[in-house]
Amino acid sequence: xxxxxxxxxxxxxxxxxxxxxxxxxxxxxxxxxxxxxxxxxxxxxxxxxxxxxxxxxxxxxxxxxxxxxxxxxxxxxxxxxxxxxxxxxxxxxxxxxxxxxxxxxxxxxxxxxxxxxxxxxxxxxxxxxxxxxxxxxxxxxxxxxxxxxxxxxxxxxxxxxxxxxxxxxxxxxxxxxxxxxxxxxxxxxxxxxxxxxxxxxxxxxxxxxxxxxxxxxxxxxxxxxxxxxxxxxxxxxxxxxxxxxxxxxxxxxxxxxxxxxxxxxxxxxxxxxxxxxxxxxxxxxxxxxxxxxxxxxxxxxxxxxxxxxxxxxxxxxxxxxxxxxxxxxxxxxxxxxxxxxxxxxxxxxxxxxxxxxxxxxxxxxxxxxxxxxxxxx
Amino acid sequence: xxxxxxxxxxxxxxxxxxxxxxxxxxxxxxxxxxxxxxxxxxxxxxxxxxxxxxxxxxxxxxxxxxxxxxxxxxxxxxxxxxxxxxxxxxxxxxxxxxxxxxxxxxxxxxxxxxxxxxxxxxxxxxxxxxxxxxxxxxxxxxxxxxxxxxxxxxxxxxxxxxxxxxxx
Numbered sequence: 001x002x003x004x005x006x007x008x009x010x011x012x013x014x015x016x017x018x019x020x021x022x023x024x025x026x027x028x029x030x031x032x033x034x035x036x037x038x039x040x041x042x043x044x045x046x047x048x049x050x051x052x053x054x055x056x057x058x059x060x061x062x063x064x065x066x067x068x069x070x071x072x073x074x075x076x077x078x079x080x081x082x083x084x085x086x087x088x089x090x091x092x093x094x095x096x097x098x099x100x101x102x103x104x105x106x107x108x109x110x111x112x113x114x115x116x117x118x119x120x121x122x123x124x125x126x127x128x129x130x131x132x133x134x135x136x137x138x139x140x141x142x143x144x145x146x147x148x149x150x151x152x153x154x155x156x157x158x159x160x161x162x163x164x165x166x167x168x169x170x171x172x173x174x175x176x177x178x179x180x181x182x183x184x185x186x187x188x189x190x191x192x193x194x195x196x197x198x199x200x201x202x203x204x205x206x207x208x209x210x211x212x213x214x215x216x217x218x219x220x221x222x223x224x225x226x227x228x229x230x231x232x233x234x235x236x237x238x239x240x241x242x243x244x245x246x247x248x249x250x251x252x253x254x255x256x257x258x259x260x261x262x263x264x265x266x267x268x269x270x271x272x273x274x275x276x277x278x279x280x281x282x283x284x285x286x287x288x289x290x291x292x293x294x295x296x297x298x299x300x301x302x303x304x305x306x307x308x309x310x311x312x313x314x315x316x317x318x319x320x321x322x323x324x325x326x327x328x329x330x331x332x333x334x335x336x337x338x339x340x341x342x343x344x345x346x347x348x349x350x351x352x353x354x355x356x357x358x359x360x361x362x363x364x365x366x367x368x369x370x371x372x373x374x375x376x377x
Numbered sequence: 378x379x380x381x382x383x384x385x386x387x388x389x390x391x392x393x394x395x396x397x398x399x400x401x402x403x404x405x406x407x408x409x410x411x412x413x414x415x416x417x418x419x420x421x422x423x424x425x426x427x428x429x430x431x432x433x434x435x436x437x438x439x440x441x442x443x444x445x446x447x448x449x450x451x452x453x454x455x456x457x458x459x460x461x462x463x464x465x466x467x468x469x470x471x472x473x474x475x476x477x478x479x480x481x482x483x484x485x486x487x488x489x490x491x492x493x494x495x496x497x498x499x500x501x502x503x504x505x506x507x508x509x510x511x512x513x514x515x516x517x518x519x520x521x522x523x524x525x526x527x528x529x530x531x532x533x534x535x536x537x538x539x540x541x542x543x544x545x
Contacts, residue, residue, distance in 0.1 A: 047383055048391060104383045135390045142394040149402045156410035163417035168424050182414060203415065204407035212402060236387035240395040302384070 036320045038313040046230040046305050047104055048141045050096060051081035054225055061086050064225065066143055070094070071134035072108060081137070083117075090120050097131065098122065106132045141237070144229030148216050156211070185210050185356060193360035194367070202363050205248065209241065210356040217301060217348030221341060232351070233301030235294065242294035245359040250286065253366040261286065289362055293355060300351050304344045311336045 044053075052064040065082035072094075083091035087098060093115045097105045109116065110129030120126055138146070155174060162175050171179045190199040190206055216237075219227040231237055261282040263272065271278045311333045319326025525531045 043384070048388060104388070133389060135388070136393050137390055138394075139388075139390060141391050142398075145391075145394055145398050149398050152402060153405055156406055156414070160410040160413040163414050167417035167420050179418065182418065186415070200415075204411040205403060207411055208399075208403045208406050212399060234387075234391060235385050236391035237395045239387050240392055240399060244399070298385075 036313075036316045038310070038317055041313055041316070042306055042309045045228075045309050046233060046302055048139045048234065049104070050084065050106070050137055050139055051086075052140045052143060052225060052229075053086075064143075066138045066140070068094075068106065068137040069135075070106060070132045070137070072132050088120065089118055090126075091117050093117075093129075094132070095120060095126070099128070102128065102131055106135050106137070108132060140229050141231050141234055144216070144219065144226070144231045145237070147226045148212070148219055148231065151219075152208075152211060152215055181210070181214075182207065189353070189357050189360050193357065193364040195364065198367060199360075202248065202252075202360070205244075206356050206360055209245075209359060210352050213241070213297065213355055214348060214352035217352060218345075220301060220305065221344050221348065230302065230305050232297055233305055235298045238294040238298040241297070241355065242290035245293060245362060246287075246290035248359075249290075249362045249366045252363065254369065256368065256370045257366045289358075293358055297351050297355050300347055304340065304347055308337055308340045308344065311340060 050068055051066050054062045054064065056062070063082075063086070065080045068077075068079050068081050068083075070077040077092070077094070079091055079094075083089065084096050087096040089095075090109055090113055093109050093113055094106055095109055095113075097103050097107050098120075108129045108131075109120075109126050111127040113120070113126045114129070155178070159175050159178055162172070170176075185207055186199075186203065189210075190203050193199075194202060213232055216232045220230055220232060222228055262276075262279045264278050264282055267278045314333050315326050315330045318329045521534075525534070
């Protein structure tokens with residue numbers, strides 16, 4: 001009974017704990033030293049960074065250093081991101097971008113700082129030689145990507161082993177959690193969109209896509225390491241996923257698919273003949289489809305993160321006015337944060353589903369044969 | 378605005394790593410996980426389906442067998458009843474036959490007895506007749522001897538016999 005009581009009051013206790021400590025540590029430190037900038041704070045959380053910043057305690061940054069890998073002037077340069085000391089220092093002339101244009105990227109300094117290692121004096125703006133274009137550092141997002149890949153591999157290889165050991169046994173544990181999702185992707189996404197006879201070829205890609213997006217969406221909702229990276233809310237990631245769908249769609253496109261694009265049936269001839277209006281629209285559509293996929297996932301996840309961060313940021317905005325108001329606002333903020341968090345759980349699933357479903361529909365449209373009915377327009 | 382620009386500009390590093398990472402993930406899962414999982418699921422689905430079909434079949438068979446059993450029971454009962462009825466009929470018939478035969482035998486016996494009685498009667502009658510005849514002859518002899526003591530009466534008698542003979 002006692003255990004049950006404790007179990008029921010655990011979330012409350014946790015909230016109380018959060019209220020006591022979370023605003024306190026930074027509120028007192030930040031209120032005195034620098035103005036809290038909500039824009040910078042939110043952008044800092046949703047964009048990528050070199051090194052994984054965990055918290056700031058007593059004006060001391062705690063972060064996980066990650067390797068920096070650069071191709072600069074035909075040379076491979078590797079060093080730890082801790083060498084930057086959060087942008088305060090340069091290493092062999094490399095520094096974190098400090099101007100608005102170079103924010104988030106690594107720059108090679110020129111002039112006095114060309115091969116300089118040590119503290120940068122920002123009072124005299126150091127000259128920037130060039131921005132490192134080929135920066136393949138293991139940034140926060142890359143690290144999150146690798147973690148999620150390892151997690152996915154571990155989950156599905158262990159589940160596959162369970163299936164291999166007892167294919168006729170009832171699913172257990174992780175298996176019974178994932179099997180409905182796998183069946184859902186098969187029966188409600190792949191088969192209706194692509195067709196029973198052809199879906200198998202694309203099924204592994206769709207499953208990987210769905211679980212990759214889902215796992216990364218969910219990891220993005222975890223506030224601390226190893227979650228917290230806004231991976232599926234990063235346009236580079238969604239761009240890669242959309243580009244893969246684009247290539248799969250167009251490489252497997254049937255003759256009928258291309259004919260429909262350049263000579264759409266059921267369209268008045270004057271939309272095609274003097275000026276090929278419809279073919280142009282259809283051809284642009286080939287590119288807008290994956291583009292929309294990319295934007296949709298990116299925007300949904302990023303927007304969710306921004307709203308959540310906004311609610312938390314409210315505490316600090318009010319906290320800078322007066323710590324008392326900050327404490328007063330925090331329960332409301334936490335409530336809205338919880339509400340958004342639950343909504344984001346739903347969004348995490350829906351966006352993974354929508355991306356997979358639309359990919360499946362595009363593939364289905366591309367490989368469809370003339371005698372089939374059109375699934376979607 | 379610059380902040381927004383960094384948000385919507387895909388960085389080369391992340392593009393590169395995502396392409397490689399996701400590619401490797403697809404490769405690993407498509408090679409080692411998905412085929413096993415999907416095949417196992419399909420196999421189990423098929424297994425469950427066949428098992429259900431089999432269960433249905435067995436259920437039907439059981440129902441059929443029960444029906445057959447009931448039918449057989451009913452048939453056996455009917456047969457038993459028929460046999461019993463037949464036995465009863467046969468016994469009745471035998472009884473009837475025996476009765477008839479007994480009657481017949483009895484009447485035959487009576488008939489024989491009657492015949493024997495008649496025969497005995499006839500025999501006795503014949504004996505009596507013969508006796509009477511012998512007695513009559515004796516009497517007649519005695520009478521005749523007495524009558525034929527004189528000649529006239531002899532002639533008279535012969536004459537009467539002659540007449541009688543003629544008449545016959």
